[in-house]
Amino acid sequence: MIIVTGGAGFIGSNIVKELNRRGRSDILIVDDLKDGQNYKNLRGLQFIDYQYKDDFLQSIEDDDFDGTDIDAVFHEGACSDTMEYDVNFMMRVNYEYSKSLLHFCLQHRIPFFYASSASTYGSGKHGFREGDECEDALNPYAFxxxxxxxxxxxxxxxxxxxxxxxxxxxxYGPQEHHKGKMASIFYQLYNQINETGKARLFRGWGEINGKP
Structure with a gap:
C-alpha cells in the first residue's frame, strides 16, 4: 500500500494519477474534503480507501497500521495559505502533524517523501541552499x-x-482549480485571459530606469 496525504489536493491528486498510470491502485488517500471542491480531483482516480486527516493521525498514533505492508508515504497534506497568520494553527497542522507522520515512518522503516517549500528560502537573496545562511521565513506558512x-x-x-x-x-498544472487565491499565478492568468482577453500582472506601474 502507498499512503498519500493531501491526496485530493493539486499535487497529491497528480501523484495518485501517476501511481495509477504505473499500475498502482492500492492507495490510501488522506485529506479533508470539507470545502466541497477538492473531492472533484479524486474523480477518475483509483484508490482502495479514503481517511479524514484527523482520523488518520489518530490511527498512526494508535499504531493501527501495525503489520500493514506500506511501500511509501507521500506527505503532501498541509495548510498552504500564505495569508494565514495564526501561527499556532500553522504549527499544529504543518509541523506537529508532519512530525507524527515522520516518526511513524521511521519506526516502521517506510520511505517518507514530504512537501517542503521554496518559501523556506525567504526572498532568495542569499541563494537557495540548505543552511541558516540561505534560509528565512517571511510568513507563518514558511516558518x-x-x-x-x-x-x-x-x-x-x-x-x-x-x-x-x-x-x-x-x-502549476491540472487539478488546482479548487485553490482559489492560492492557485498558481499561471492558472490565475489563464483564467484572466479567458474571461477578459488579457492578463493584468500589476495594479499599476511607476518609472523604470528613469522612463515612464
Missing part, C-alpha cells in the same frame, strides 16, 4: 515548513529509511 525541514535534519543521522523533502517552486 512552519522551515521548522519541519530543520527538525528532519536533526533526526536524519539516525534514520534507517529514506527521507526526501521536496522544495516546490511555483508549481
Amino acid at each position: 512552519s515548513k522551515l521548522a519541519f525541514d530543520r527538525y528532519v535534519r536533526q533526526v536524519m543521522p539516525e534514520a534507517h529509511s529514506q527521507i526526501v523533502g521536496l522544495k516546490y517552486f511555483n508549481v
Whole structure:
C-alpha cells in the first residue's frame, strides 16, 4: 500500500494519477474534503480507501497500521495559505502533524517523501541552499515548513529509511482549480485571459530606469 496525504489536493491528486498510470491502485488517500471542491480531483482516480486527516493521525498514533505492508508515504497534506497568520494553527497542522507522520515512518522503516517549500528560502537573496545562511521565513506558512525541514535534519543521522523533502517552486498544472487565491499565478492568468482577453500582472506601474 502507498499512503498519500493531501491526496485530493493539486499535487497529491497528480501523484495518485501517476501511481495509477504505473499500475498502482492500492492507495490510501488522506485529506479533508470539507470545502466541497477538492473531492472533484479524486474523480477518475483509483484508490482502495479514503481517511479524514484527523482520523488518520489518530490511527498512526494508535499504531493501527501495525503489520500493514506500506511501500511509501507521500506527505503532501498541509495548510498552504500564505495569508494565514495564526501561527499556532500553522504549527499544529504543518509541523506537529508532519512530525507524527515522520516518526511513524521511521519506526516502521517506510520511505517518507514530504512537501517542503521554496518559501523556506525567504526572498532568495542569499541563494537557495540548505543552511541558516540561505534560509528565512517571511510568513507563518514558511516558518512552519522551515521548522519541519530543520527538525528532519536533526533526526536524519539516525534514520534507517529514506527521507526526501521536496522544495516546490511555483508549481502549476491540472487539478488546482479548487485553490482559489492560492492557485498558481499561471492558472490565475489563464483564467484572466479567458474571461477578459488579457492578463493584468500589476495594479499599476511607476518609472523604470528613469522612463515612464
